[in-house]
Amino acid sequence: MIGFIxxxxxxLVPVVLIASIGIxxxxxxxxxxxxxxxxxxxxxxxxxxxxxxxxxLDRPIxxxxxxxxxxxLGGDLGTSLQSREPVAKLIGQCLPxxxxxxxxxILIGLLLGLPVAVASAMAPGSWLDRALAxxxxxxxxxxxxxxxxxxxxFFAVQLQWLPSASSYVPFWQSPGAMIANVVLPASTLxxxxxxxxxxxxxxxxxxxxxxxxxxxxxxxxxxxxxIVTRHVLRxxxxxxxxxxxxxMASFIGxxxxxxxxxxxxxxxxxxxxxxxxxxxxxxxxxxxxxxxIYVVINLAVDVLYVWVDPRLDYGA
Amino acid sequence: MKRILNGLPRHKxxxxxxxxLGVLALAACFAGLLVDPxxxxxxxxxxxxxxxxxxxxxxxxxxxxxxxxxxxxxxxLTAAGAVxxxxxxxxxxxxxxxYFGGWRDTVLMRFVDVLLALPGILxxxxxxxxxxxxxxxxxxxxxxxxxxxxxxxxxAETLALRxxxxxxxxxxxxxxxxxxxxxxxxxxxxSPILVQTVVLAAVAILLEAALAFLGxxxxxxxxxxxxxxxxxxTYLYDSPSYAVLPGLVLTLTILSLDxxxxxxxxxxxxxxxxxxxxxxxxxxx
Numbered sequence: 001m002i003g004f005i006x007x008x009x010x011x012l013v014p015v016v017l018i019a020s021i022g023i024x025x026x027x028x029x030x031x032x033x034x035x036x037x038x039x040x041x042x043x044x045x046x047x048x049x050x051x052x053x054x055x056x057l058d059r060p061i062x063x064x065x066x067x068x069x070x071x072x073l074g075g076d077l078g079t080s081l082q083s084r085e086p087v088a089k090l091i092g093q094c095l096p097x098x099x100x101x102x103x104x105x106i107l108i109g110l111l112l113g114l115p116v117a118v119a120s121a122m123a124p125g126s127w128l129d130r131a132l133a134x135x136x137x138x139x140x141x142x143x144x145x146x147x148x149x150x151x152x153x154f155f156a157v158q159l160q161w162l163p164s165a166s167s168y169v170p171f172w173q174s175p176g177a178m179i180a181n182v183v184l185p186a187s188t189l190x191x192x193x194x195x196x197x198x199x200x201x202x203x204x205x206x207x208x209x210x211x212x213x214x215x216x217x218x219x220x221x222x223x224x225x226x227i228v229t230r231h232v233l234r235x236x237x238x239x240x241x242x243x244x245x246x247x248m249a250s251f252i253g254x255x256x257x258x259x260x261x262x263x264x265x266x267x268x269x270x271x272x273x274x275x276x277x278x279x280x281x282x283x284x285x286x287x288x289x290x291x292x293i294y295v296v297i298n299l300a301v302d303v304l305y306v307w308v309d310p311r312l313d314y315g316a
Numbered sequence: 317m318k319r320i321l322n323g324l325p326r327h328k329x330x331x332x333x334x335x336x337l338g339v340l341a342l343a344a345c346f347a348g349l350l351v352d353p354x355x356x357x358x359x360x361x362x363x364x365x366x367x368x369x370x371x372x373x374x375x376x377x378x379x380x381x382x383x384x385x386x387x388x389x390x391x392x393l394t395a396a397g398a399v400x401x402x403x404x405x406x407x408x409x410x411x412x413x414x415y416f417g418g419w420r421d422t423v424l425m426r427f428v429d430v431l432l433a434l435p436g437i438l439x440x441x442x443x444x445x446x447x448x449x450x451x452x453x454x455x456x457x458x459x460x461x462x463x464x465x466x467x468x469x470x471x472a473e474t475l476a477l478r479x480x481x482x483x484x485x486x487x488x489x490x491x492x493x494x495x496x497x498x499x500x501x502x503x504x505x506x507s508p509i510l511v512q513t514v515v516l517a518a519v520a521i522l523l524e525a526a527l528a529f530l531g532x533x534x535x536x537x538x539x540x541x542x543x544x545x546x547x548x549x550t551y552l553y554d555s556p557s558y559a560v561l562p563g564l565v566l567t568l569t570i571l572s573l574d575x576x577x578x579x580x581x582x583x584x585x586x587x588x589x590x591x592x593x594x595x596x597x598x599x600x601x
Contacts, residue, residue, distance in 0.1 A: 276532075278445070
């Protein structure tokens with residue numbers, strides 16, 4: 001088991017390293033270079049030289065990259081050009097908000113997706129199955145930013161029950177205020193993932209229902225409901241863990257649009273802000289953090305998967 | 317092709333989707349004859365739907381329906397261009413990786429993994445931040461995010477075809493690998509690629525709209541659905557229909573493509589045992 005984890009970790013190193021070169025290289029690909037973006041078009045040669053030296057851009061490229069990577073590994077992601085605050089601190093403020101939103105969205109997605117999957121897998125081809133397939137298609141096809149706008153129109157503008165802009169309230173500070181702020185963005189994302197969950201789990205359940213042990217259970221005279229909830233669901237949930245993990249991972253960096261709709265202060269808004277203000281240290285830092293979390297969650301999911309299913313081979 | 321035409325009538329959702337996309341494409345083609353998306357009339361700004369302006373007017377008194385029709389042009393062209401870019405790069409990557417295996421497979425698929433490691437929208441935004449905001453950048457950014465989809469589907473299909481007798485026979489007779497790839501493997505791998513094309517078209521439209529919604533897509537005054545939703549959102553209290561109706565057209569377009577994609581997958585699976593290719597794979601939440 002330990003060997004398996006170590007081997008998977010070793011496989012991740014090249015992916016992260018290649019990506020880090022790409023992320024770091026962003027700064028050089030900009031027309032005019034990072035200095036041009038910073039000092040503007042009317043800068044004097046002296047100004048340009050001063051900023052170049054200040055950012056350490058007059059050193060050899062390889063030295064700069066290794067230096068950046070060494071600092072990043074030590075948790076120092078540089079200083080934001082805009083707010084003059086440490087990038088790591090800004091990320092530290094936004095990351096918990098995104099994680100809280102992500103967890104809430106996954107919970108709502110499971111709450112909506114699981115019953116849909118079970119109900120349609122128990123009667124494949126029936127009118128209920130077709131209706132629920134329509135629901136999944138709708139959940140996936142409706143763009144989150146349009147659904148979010150509809151939610152705001154109905155719950156904030158019409159009924160005035162909930163705020164139209166959501167702020168980050170940690171759950172342990174005030175659960176009530178947290179729910180009021182997070183319920184609309186989390187439902188927007190949750191409905192989307194419920195479509196993915198339902199489609200995936202339904203296919204997984206249908207596959208399991210064809211297994212020999214199900215026929216044995218049926219011939220013993222067990223009730224269909226018990227077969228599904230006690231035996232089939234447990235086995236079908238195994239590959240499903242991967243999907244839930246992948247969704248969580250993609251929310252860390254991918255809830256950009258939803259965060260923008262509700263002006264929610266998470267990682268997505270931080271990155272949009274970094275792009276809009278050409279704040280390259282902030283952009284590099286946040287993309288790197290998102291990437292590392294993404295890759296680590298993927299690894300954790302793989303490990304969990306092998307751990308909960310002893311039939312799987314560590315070598316595979 | 318015949319298989320698809322025979323199977324299609326059984327999938328009503330897909331037929332509705334084709335009809336909707338057909339009307340949309342026709343309107344987009346002949347948009348110039350129908351409406352003017354830039355005509356301003358400040359006196360009647362932010363009006364709700366009426367007989368004169370079916371979808372109402374925007375903050376400059378421009379007809380929203382006219383802008384939605386011109387937005388269809390932007391969306392459909394971006395989707396077509398992006399899918400072409402993704403296919404032109406992704407299919408060869410998948411063919412080479414799957415056919416030759418070995419170090420080529422390792423190197424190419426690692427590259428695809430790196431592309432996949434970032435959410436598509438983030439990758440596109442970073443690219444736009446670097447290259448500047450323009451119609452061409454949006455097209456390329458959306459296109460590049462589609463490469464992994466094509467590469468993986470093509471590779472999987474190539475791997476399966478690689479060991480089939482008719483491919484081995486070409487090799488045994490001394491056919492070159494180029495001949496083998498383009499004359500025996502590719503012609504037999506088209507069905508999953510076709511499904512992937514439809515799925516990616518939907519993803520491309522969604523991604524282009526999302527980028528415009530975030531304010532980094534195709535720059536104004538080119539009408540774009542995402543941009544309209546972005547502006548409409550600021551007038552939610554004055555004119556709710558402004559954001560709702562363009563979003564409805566966008567949603568119907570995505571749902572149509574999804575229905576067509578699923579119908580195709582189901583028709584082709586019946587005859588060839590194809591895997592499901594849901595819209596979920598590369599969505600932009």
